[in-house]
Amino acid sequence: GAVVSQHPSRVICKSGTSVKIECRSLDFQATTMFWYRQFPKQSLMLMATSNEGSKATYEQGVEKDKFLINHASLTLSTLTVTSAHPEDSSFYICSALTRDSSYGYTFGSGTRLTVV
């Protein structure tokens, strides 16, 4: 089936630095990817929708200048957390829209970001 590879799985960074998270679709083309954030013991919250070759669409309350999304190819979308602060510490998960038997949504394994 469709696989989305997300990297890194864990990252620790200092306050004020930037972190890039990558999601790659393996063996299929993902024209659309979704980025979610999940705080401990909470549900996944949609941050933005990323479409290949166009600007991402951000959900209300998500700062587009802080969470930069790039979807320059059909197999790669990146999320860059800029000038990270401790409150940005969270679990970030991407999802690619596919056409396999699971009706279209394949998730990455997530990235645990800790800002110190």
Add this chain to the structure above:
Amino acid sequence: GESVGLHLPTLSVQEGDNSIINCAYSNSASDYFIWYKQESGKGPQFIIDIRSNMDKRQGQRVTVLLNKTVKHLSLQIAATQPGDSAVYFCAGVSGNTPLVFGKGTRLSVIA
């Protein structure tokens, strides 16, 4: 239901018993619904889905029931095993819009 950001309710089940996890949804326009399982530190894993024109669908050890009248979904897991311990989310889908997750339920299996 499909509101997000709330702390997770917990369901504790004895190993071997059946589990029933419930979900209420708000969007009547959803074309289909999906149940996901999320283990600690991992991304959601597809379990089973059901189209909005169906009432019931069965998989291996799992059954999903859909009641559109009261906008309610349930996931039944037969003979629950320790490996079933996880957080379970329902999500409604309309077209190619992003999944909106319910608040989830943590299933704890007691050996």
